[in-house]
Structures are given as C-alpha cells and as structure tokens.
Amino acid sequence: MIDYLKGVLAELTPTMAVVEVNGVGYAVNITLVTYAELTGAASCKLYVYEAIREDAHLLYGFSTQSERSLFLQLLSVSGVGANTARMIMSSLSAAELREVIVTENVSALKNIKGIGLKTAQRIVVDLHDKMGKVELDATAPTLPDSGVRSEAVAALVMLGFQQTASQKAVEKLLKETPNLSVEALIKSALRML
DSSP states (O other): OOOEEEEEEEEEOSSEEEEEETTEEEEEEEOHHHHHHHTTOSEEEEEEEEEEOSSOEEEEEESSHHHHHHHHHHHTSTTOOHHHHHHHHHHSOHHHHHHHHHTTOHHHHHTSTTOOHHHHHHHHHHHTTGGGTSOOOTTSOOOOOHHHHHHHHHHHHHTTOOHHHHHHHHHHHHHHOTTOOHHHHHHHHHHHO
16 A cells, blocks of 8 residues: 655656656645645645546545545545545545534535535534544644634635635735734735625
C-alpha cells in the first residue's frame, strides 16, 4: 500500500495532481483544499488513500495526515463513497467538517452537492463519537472562541445567507483578526458575502 508520494508536481488541476516520483507520474485525485495548498508549488508530498476496484486503481491525495484520516472516517459511513467523501472535503476544511459533525449541524452537510438529508444524518450519527478519536493535525491553527464563531454564523444564517458560505467568511475573518467581537464579525462578514 502507498502511504505517501513525494516528488515533482508535474501537473495540477482543481481535481487532480500528477506527482512525478523517479520518472513515474502518479495521477492523484485531490480536494479543493489540497489544490489550494499545492497552487504555486514545484514539488509536493501527498498522503495517499489507494482505492483498488475491479475496473480501476485510484489514488486520493491529501496535504496532511489529518485530512486523510478524516477522509477514511467518511468512507466508513454507509452510502459514502470516495467521490462523495472528496466532495464533502472540498466543500469544508477538515476543521470545519469536524465542527459540523461535533455540533450535529446536519443542514451544513445537506447543503453540499450530492448529500441528501439521510446521508447527512448518517454521517453525523456515525462519526459524532469518533471525532474525538481522529488524530488532530498539530500544524492546524487553533480556532478562536467557538461561541463568537457560532453566534456570528447563526446570525448570518438567520439573515438568509447559506451556512457554508457564512462559516467560510467567519473563519477567514477570525484567522485575520482573532479577537473580533460578534457585532464586528457579523458586519465584516456581511461586507464579504
């Protein structure tokens, strides 16, 4: 089994990276989060999940082991295949997805293309208790006070904005200025949305 690939980034698209290792090019399916990490890089290291099927051998690559672990947790849910898991992880960062599952935010999962209500509920039910077991990435930034974040996101959703877009705007603002008040956070997010 392949654990990771480290080599020259020969080609990059939003859904696939070709990593050349010792003269062999490996086509690796990636998420949008990994694509953003790789943009502009000449070389890379991707942690790989290898899916061997009757008709194909596919590689799925992630920039961190934490992302790969979360991907594998999603695959353990009945009805979630590799492409569905990749779609989920392209829509939400690993930290956002953990928060959505821990807070049992089914509507945020349901807003992802291809995820229905039953699948979203199954993901939350199956993974809620396992989220503590997922190894946290030591390089991931620590998230500021979740009370301020969740209050701002709830306010934006009540104003009619989509949950996912609201969460991304709030996260971006909190990364830039971690000590924003709820009011300032909402006002800044409204300008972004």
